[in-house]
Amino acid sequence: MLEASRCKKGKDTAKFILEWMEPGAYKEHVGGRCPDRECLALIEYRVIPDKCNMCGLCQDACKYSAVQGEKKKTYRSGYLPFEIRQKRCTKCGECIKVCPTGAIVIVDVKTKEPVGV
Numbered sequence: 001m002l003e004a005s006r007c008k009k010g011k012d013t014a015k016f017i018l019e020w021m022e023p024g025a026y027k028e029h030v031g032g033r034c035p036d037r038e039c040l041a042l043i044e045y046r047v048i049p050d051k052c053n054m055c056g057l058c059q060d061a062c063k064y065s066a067v068q069g070e071k072k073k074t075y076r077s078g079y080l081p082f083e084i085r086q087k088r089c090t091k092c093g094e095c096i097k098v099c100p101t102g103a104i105v106i107v108d109v110k111t112k113e114p115v116g117v
């Protein structure tokens with residue numbers, strides 16, 4: 001296709017397919033994993049409870065009300081932990097940018113293991 005196509009679109013498409021079919025990336029995607037964290041269907045944003053200091057910055061940053069949890073207040077105990085509601089999350093990445101403790105990670109949908117780190 002790369003050699004036989006007469007138009008730029010055909011050649012570009014061939015290049016795209018060849019890049020995508022590189023053995024490593026192809027196998028990973030067939031196995032349901034995106035090492036580049038670009039395929040939104042294969043990743044999720046998650047809060048690591050042990051790292052979360054309950055500051056609430058992620059909740060303030062999320063435009064889709066996908067973060068649930070309660071900010072820590074000195075006079076209270078028994079907080080609702082911070083979590084990301086997957087059904088609401090658009091995977092825009094704004095929460096990760098503001099988290100001061102690195103408590104939000106991108107994980108593999110299937111294994112729930114962090115990807116691309």
Ligand code: SF4
Nearest residue numbers: 062089090092093095
């Ligand atoms: S990735 Fe975007 S939509 Fe999802 S929880 Fe973070 S800020 Fe909200």
Ligand code: SF4
Nearest residue numbers: 052053055056058099
């Ligand atoms: S920004 Fe990070 S540390 Fe703060 S509540 Fe969200 S996940 Fe926890």
